[in-house]
Every structure is written in structure tokens, then in C-alpha cells.
Amino acid sequence: MAVKIRLARHGSKGNPFYRIVVADARSPRDGAFIDRIGTYDPQAEPSAITVDEEKARDWIGKGAQPTDQVRNLLKISGVL
Template sequence: MLKLRLTRIGARGKPAYRIIAADSKAPRDGSFIEILGHYNPLTNPETFDINKEKVEKYIKSGAQPTETVERLLAKAGIIERKVKVYKPKPKVETKAEPKAEPKAEEKSEPKAEKEPKAESEKTT
């Protein structure tokens, strides 16, 4: 399955990213099929350069963008972002059941306690 995702480039502490088309099982910085654009979050405003025709070609062929790439493509106006609506699970209120009375402790014969071992006598 093809994915449109980011691969990190740039120095330590100064990240920049490439938008690539890659197999979903390939490592983040591993092999890829094609470079589709660049993204630099450190510039003000963020730099985002992408080849719109290539992206549309891959999406039509079934490539799935990751959430971050999907957000960037929607911001650029290339695709419409799918809004995920999370509904909280309804709280189920149950009637408070009265606690069962503790069972009467059964009196059983006390277990024999272990007797301390006798100290061995030393013979001199």
C-alpha cells in the first residue's frame, strides 16, 4: 500500500521534511518511490512546496496520506480534510446495589503453630 508521508532531513535540532510517496512498510528514512515536495516548519511562515499534479496522481491511484500530510495538503487546498468526530461513550448509570453483608467467619480449629527449632547444643 502506498503512503504519502514525511521523511526527515536537516541537521540536529533543525528539522526539515520531504513529502514522499513510499511503501507503507518501508522505514521512515528508507527507500521511497518519488519526492513530491518539501516542508520546513522552522521558517516564519512555514515553507510548504509541493507538486500538486503528482500528489493528485498518487491519491487517485489509491495512496493514503498520513494525518500530518493530509493536514498540510488541506491547508494548501489540494484535498479536503476528513473531519473525525469522536463522540464520548455514554455513561451507563447503574443502581447502587446494597453491599452484601460480610459472611460470618467460620470458626475452625486453629492451625498448629510451627514450633521454633531447638538450638543445637555445642559439645566441646
């Protein structure tokens, strides 16, 4: 089972809010997920990023692959 760390979109039209989730690569973007490890709010000034560092490092250690955008967010928050 390939596991990805990716963004799941929430919020209303024109007002995005994202959750950083660990999910099976085959599941849909906003579908079932295994674990929620943080949030990302691009509407805030500056953008609000919260990440549970312990969970993120644990999942990366288990082999979960972050997407490009999530990798950038993890670098900004200091996890990577």
C-alpha cells in the first residue's frame, strides 16, 4: 500500500482551507484518510501552517511520501 502525505481541501468556494493528511495514494483527494497531521490556511496573512511534528516525522519514518506542496510546507514549518 503506497501512503502519501497530502492536502485535503475543505472550506467554501473561494475560501480554501486545507488539512494535511496521511492517506492511501489510491483514495480520492477529499476521501478517506489514515491520519490527520496538520492544517494549512492560505487565506491568513501570513499563511497559517500547523503541523504535529512528531506524527509527521513518524509517518515519514514509516515510508510515507509527501507531495511537493506538503514537502514545501513541512520545510517552512521546520519538520524537514
